[in-house]
Amino acid sequence: MLGLEKKDATLLLIVFGLTMLAPFLLNPFPEGSAMAQFNAGYPDLMQRFVIFGIFAIGFNILFGLTGYLSFGHAAFLGIGSYAAMWMFKLFGMNVIPALALSVVMSGLFAVLIGYVSLRRSGIYFSILTLAFAMMSYALAYSVLATDMDGPDRQGLLQKGLTGGETGLQLTLQDPRILGQKAAEDGNLPVPNIFGLEMRSSAELELGNWVFTFSAGYYFSAVVMLIAFYLSIRIFRSPFGMMLRAIKSNQQRLNYTGLNPKPYTLAAFVISGMYAGLAGGLMASMDPLAGPERMFWTASGEVVLMTILGGAGTLIGPVLGAGAIKYMENILSKINSDILHGWFAFLPDGLEDFVVAIIYPFIGKGWHLTLGLIFMAVVIFLPGGLVEAGQRVARMFRGKKAEDDSKSASTEPAE
């Protein structure tokens, strides 16, 4: 199917099913119940799942296949967001041209940054990419945010190219030469795809459950499915094989008549374009682009996602992105009152004690939980969540299947 082997086609179908049914699957608990806060089926979070999924899929093409650890990929996320915002400001609110410009701009920047950074490998490569990303951050934060119109005019560039600390926002003065300058009610227009607004949604009430189907989510999900499909094709292509060969033994590759440099640069640019696409989608869901999107913590986050899910595997990065975004949004919402509610059945003293122990790991302390989980995964499951899944599957299939799957399963990256 679609030029894929049976195994990969099945995987794609499963991912397709899961993303399409996500509004149901992520909302397993009825509205108003004690567990309802674990529901993740609201549009804002689901959009984040798939958008960061795209970011991580792209990052995995570079890191998972070639082993080059970029620590500055958030730069492309930011560039994608700014490019999409300028498209919204200058031409109109359709997301398709905005995303196209995001991908092109981040690709151009990736050629530049990749060409310089890939002159070194290992830790030096990581540091170079980090330096580039922080320079981009500094540029967006201050240098490009100065008033470029001059003091006597209040035009488009009044807050510079990037808008600085407050970010780049839509205004009613934006020209939008191909679209409407303002919505009919006089408010700011909303990103749309040929008229269908990204924030529009439909709700379905079934008993105590409320399911929300958002246009923005489904659009992002379709983009992610296309991105995922392309990444499968890249993984199975001669190009993908060369990238794995680069990770395995560059010396042999050189003496086999292949030049590793253009291969790594191409991988870098492709993964930069994926990041730009993710950034453009972020701006399409919420028309705002700020410099913090390029900060080094954002670059670090995608590294965590990829390793947590399983670097070098197809589905791993998507799982990792989902897991981290889930924890960030759900775990951080739990507060001490909720904890006291859960442990109310315990005697008073014990209740306070248990809550005191758990408290540092929730709410603002969710990073602590993430850190512990990350350590556990790196130490016990070097192949990430994908390896965990494979182990469980092996346990269920029994011993005979185990021998088969050893040779057949995708080898996780180290």
Next chain:
Amino acid sequence: MGILEVKDVNKRFGGLQALGDVNLSVQENTVHAIIGPNGAGKSTLLNCLVGKLIPDTGSVLFDGQSVLGRTPHEINQMGISRVFQTPEIFGDLTVMENMMIPCFARRDGAFRLHAIEAVENEAELRDQAEAMLDDVNMLDKRNMHSASMSRGDKRRLEMAMCLVQNPKLLLLDEPTAGMARADTNNTIDLLKEIKEKRDITIAIIEHDMHVVFSLADRITVLAQGTPLVEDTPENIKGHPKVQEAYLGESH
């Protein structure tokens, strides 16, 4: 004029003269062995041929073209494949994938962005790779993870990876180093078989005299960075200068 012409090559590492006025001519379709005691400059010479080192002076011509200043992958594309002293293979890949990579390199050159079509669909290259694996008796190991193989198998795989490219010149850097006698004999048989089947020039660096005398058509003896003699194996065996170089002057 030989397929490989080394003229007046000098290479210094600080105060050490690693190669001094090396002249060497390897004739097409012969097996040319380069022998010499440790530190004679054999590996330095080899590295000068494949682009890893650049000689201080002198010239290296392959097929009438200079290889100096070219990168290893360019030199490989000219038709020189190299087998390393310790097998260099793609350890994370399967045996078959290891074989496919040189096939792609030969067909598509040093770089091609073929990121959409599947490796699986390259039937022609796969047949080439499988035929070569069959030649070295490794077809049954095609789906093995190559890092998990024995050293002898890794060596055979590396040899097959070089041969599937149909090189004009195959450079072997101590191909039997650290091998058991039986494996060594297998390697000799394999190389003889290759020699019979196709037109190929082989330059071999070797310590093991048994290997050298069973394979070589010509032998160059290198000592302290300079060629002592070049002759046929029969003449080399009894040559006083060779014995002197190997056993030392005092003997």
